[in-house]
Amino acid sequence: xxxxxxxxxxxxxxxxxxxxxxxxxxxxxxxxxxxxxxxxxxxxxxxxxxxxxxxxxxxxxxxxxxxxxxxxxxxxxxxxxxxxxxxxxxxxxxxxxxxxxxxxxxxxxxxxxxxxxxxxxxxxxxxxxxxxxxxxxxxxxxxxxxxxxxxxxxxxxxxxxxxxxxxxxxxxxxxxxxxxxxxxxxxxxxxxxxxxxxxxxxxxxxxxxxxxxxxxxxxxxxxxxxxxxxxxxxxxxxxxxxxxxxxxxxxxxxxxxxxxxxxxxxxxxxxxxxxxxxxxxxxxxxxxxxxxxxxxxxxxxxxxxxxxxxxxxxxxxxxxxxxxxxxxxxx
Amino acid sequence: xxxxxxxxxxxxxxxxxxxxxxxxxxxxxxxxxxxxxxxxxxxxxxxxxxxxxxxxxxxxxxxxxxxxxxxxxxxxxxxxxxxxxxxxxxxxxxxxxxxxxxxxxxxxxxxxxxxxxxxxxxxxxxxxxxxxxxxxxxxxxxxxxxxxxxxxxxxxxxxxxxxxxxxxxxxxxxxxxxxxxxxxxxxxxxxxxxxxxxxxxxxxxxxxxxxxxxxxxxxxxxxxxxxxxxxxxxxxxxxxxxxxxxxxxxxxxxxxxxxxxxxxxxxxxxxxxxxxxxxxxxxxxxxxxxxxxxxxxxxxxxxxxxxxxxxxxxxxxxxxxxxxxxx
Numbered sequence: 001x002x003x004x005x006x007x008x009x010x011x012x013x014x015x016x017x018x019x020x021x022x023x024x025x026x027x028x029x030x031x032x033x034x035x036x037x038x039x040x041x042x043x044x045x046x047x048x049x050x051x052x053x054x055x056x057x058x059x060x061x062x063x064x065x066x067x068x069x070x071x072x073x074x075x076x077x078x079x080x081x082x083x084x085x086x087x088x089x090x091x092x093x094x095x096x097x098x099x100x101x102x103x104x105x106x107x108x109x110x111x112x113x114x115x116x117x118x119x120x121x122x123x124x125x126x127x128x129x130x131x132x133x134x135x136x137x138x139x140x141x142x143x144x145x146x147x148x149x150x151x152x153x154x155x156x157x158x159x160x161x162x163x164x165x166x167x168x169x170x171x172x173x174x175x176x177x178x179x180x181x182x183x184x185x186x187x188x189x190x191x192x193x194x195x196x197x198x199x200x201x202x203x204x205x206x207x208x209x210x211x212x213x214x215x216x217x218x219x220x221x222x223x224x225x226x227x228x229x230x231x232x233x234x235x236x237x238x239x240x241x242x243x244x245x246x247x248x249x250x251x252x253x254x255x256x257x258x259x260x261x262x263x264x265x266x267x268x269x270x271x272x273x274x275x276x277x278x279x280x281x282x283x284x285x286x287x288x289x290x291x292x293x294x295x296x297x298x299x300x301x302x303x304x305x306x307x308x309x310x311x312x313x314x315x316x317x318x319x320x321x322x323x324x325x326x327x328x329x330x331x
Numbered sequence: 332x333x334x335x336x337x338x339x340x341x342x343x344x345x346x347x348x349x350x351x352x353x354x355x356x357x358x359x360x361x362x363x364x365x366x367x368x369x370x371x372x373x374x375x376x377x378x379x380x381x382x383x384x385x386x387x388x389x390x391x392x393x394x395x396x397x398x399x400x401x402x403x404x405x406x407x408x409x410x411x412x413x414x415x416x417x418x419x420x421x422x423x424x425x426x427x428x429x430x431x432x433x434x435x436x437x438x439x440x441x442x443x444x445x446x447x448x449x450x451x452x453x454x455x456x457x458x459x460x461x462x463x464x465x466x467x468x469x470x471x472x473x474x475x476x477x478x479x480x481x482x483x484x485x486x487x488x489x490x491x492x493x494x495x496x497x498x499x500x501x502x503x504x505x506x507x508x509x510x511x512x513x514x515x516x517x518x519x520x521x522x523x524x525x526x527x528x529x530x531x532x533x534x535x536x537x538x539x540x541x542x543x544x545x546x547x548x549x550x551x552x553x554x555x556x557x558x559x560x561x562x563x564x565x566x567x568x569x570x571x572x573x574x575x576x577x578x579x580x581x582x583x584x585x586x587x588x589x590x591x592x593x594x595x596x597x598x599x600x601x602x603x604x605x606x607x608x609x610x611x612x613x614x615x616x617x618x619x620x621x622x623x624x625x626x627x628x629x630x631x632x633x634x635x636x637x638x639x640x641x642x643x644x645x646x647x648x649x650x651x652x653x654x655x656x657x658x
Contacts, residue, residue: 091558103549
């Protein structure tokens with residue numbers, strides 16, 4: 001029990017059958033998240049970040065489905081659960097925060113109703129107790145005068161406050177795992193920082209495991225403990241945030257960092273990664289990143305793409321950067 | 332909110348004034364009433380006297396004003412054909428039409444919403460697809476044909492239900508009702524189905540489309556992600572959002588049930604205002620026609636007004652007088 005991670009994803013494969021063959025938006029992805037830990041999942045649009053999150057909570061839109069691999073929640077397999085069994089887990093054991101607080105709240109129900117409904121669904125409490133807990137949940141996410149805002153409708157809140165309500169909703173039944181799918185993307189920059197601080201605080205205080213899906217390297221640097229970089233459905237790199245961001249081993253991570261404007265670095269000109277991520281139906285035979293990689297060699301173009309397992313466990317690359325070996329060679 | 336209501340009422344009054352103008356214009360342009368009333372043997376003096384008596388020598392705006400004055404008091408003059416006050420005839424006929432419209436409207440709403448939800452939730456099921464296919468018949472068959480088919484099947488072949496009339500009615504004050512007798516209720520069934528079927532299929536298809544749209548929304552996904560049970564998602568989260576646009580169309584549809592009752596009433600010889608209107612056209616009974624026109628437009632405008640008020644009850648975003656804040 002001591003070392004069982006809250007979430008354990010093992011060789012997860014999500015496939016979408018189409019007329020032109022089967023697409024794999026998530027291809028043999030494995031990672032763990034421990035209690036109180038924030039795992040950042042980054043990558044470009046279409047890299048499979050959100051799809052991984054949806055697969056974990058069982059909200060894949062058909063025809064997308066999990067075809068192999070495991071999702072373990074505190075050691076218990078949940079990837080094969082359906083219907084009622086899955087519904088009981090959602091909200092109670094794992095919560096989800098959506099990208100746009102404007103569209104993720106029901107406009108015709110009061111905030112209090114939506115909270116109380118969720119609490120009653122999962123916890124064996126009375127209506128009045130549920131409302132008391134709802135007020136506490138609003139209070140915890142920093143909604144001022146929480147008890148007076150229970151009767152307010154979503155449109156009566158600002159964007160940042162609305163996202164706080166969404167977070168309160170995701171956490172009100174006290175789940176062990178929260179999947180935050182681009183929680184700051186739709187918000188003003190000044191509000192983004194507040195939401196990140198809030199997420200970090202809740203994660204620390206409650207010991208919740210957080211899967212933070214984002215394309216924003218700044219958010220990752222600010223919030224995550226560990227980071228998983230995804231490219232074309234696969235994990236490109238996985239490791240502690242300081243190491244991955246500071247000493248990226250996968251050329252894609254390095255490229256991603258070089259193309260991210262960081263105020264502290266004061267770089268005059270941003271570098272960009274040439275080309276675009278290949279479409280899922282049209283992957284190159286070798287490493288998916290090889291057509292865009294300036295370090296690619298014959299092996300990269302010909303052999304099937306490297307996986308974390310087949311490489312050093314941190315970067316899925318035949319010729320990683322910043323390893324002890326490469327540094328010796330450069331020295 | 333109050334300003335909105337006042338504005339809507341003002342708009343309604345404007346609409347009624349325009350309809351009143353049309354109704355009034357009928358008197359002037361569809362034949363000469365003096366001609367019709369005096370007959371063959373008349374003198375110039377007779378014509379002048381009657382013209383003055385009827386106020387036809389006054390300028391147009393004055394005549395219109397008088398017409399409105401009378402109309403507001405429910406006075407539309409004498410029926411040319413029956414020689415009785417038009418208002419009296421209308422009051423006699425109105426309960427029949429209103430009862431028919433009420434029953435078929437209720438049927439259309441309840442059936443349409445229930446079937447719409449059903450076909451949206453089980454959209455891949457066999458029964459939902461059968462209902463959708465059958466509903467095409469309801470949308471495409473003309474009302475009179477449905478009526479005739481129903482009469483043929485249930486009255487002529489099976490002999491279960493009467494093919495015409497209202498059956499026995501009970502008088503309560505000035506109102507006559509068919510709800511209290513068996514023959515009255517039996518007589519209601521076929522006309523109500525005929526009148527309501529089209530509306531029902533329309534409402535059903537509308538509810539289905541809206542519901543499918545709403546079920547794709549992000550807040551439904553979020554509700555699922557919170558583990559809310561399907562029943563609550565469908566009937567609490569989705570249905571309420573579905574009803575906002577449905578109310579508009581439904582309101583208009585209910586108005587047209589009363590207006591389109593003409594055809595159904597003719598097919599079933601239902602003694603309502605629609606049948607009265609058809610007969611009035613045959614005899615160029617202009618006061619009856621004008622009064623009918625006004626009556627229908629008052630109902631249409633009234634229903635629309637109620638529908639607009641209903642928005643406020645359902646959609647909190649329109650209640651602007653609530654305090655917004657929390658920024």
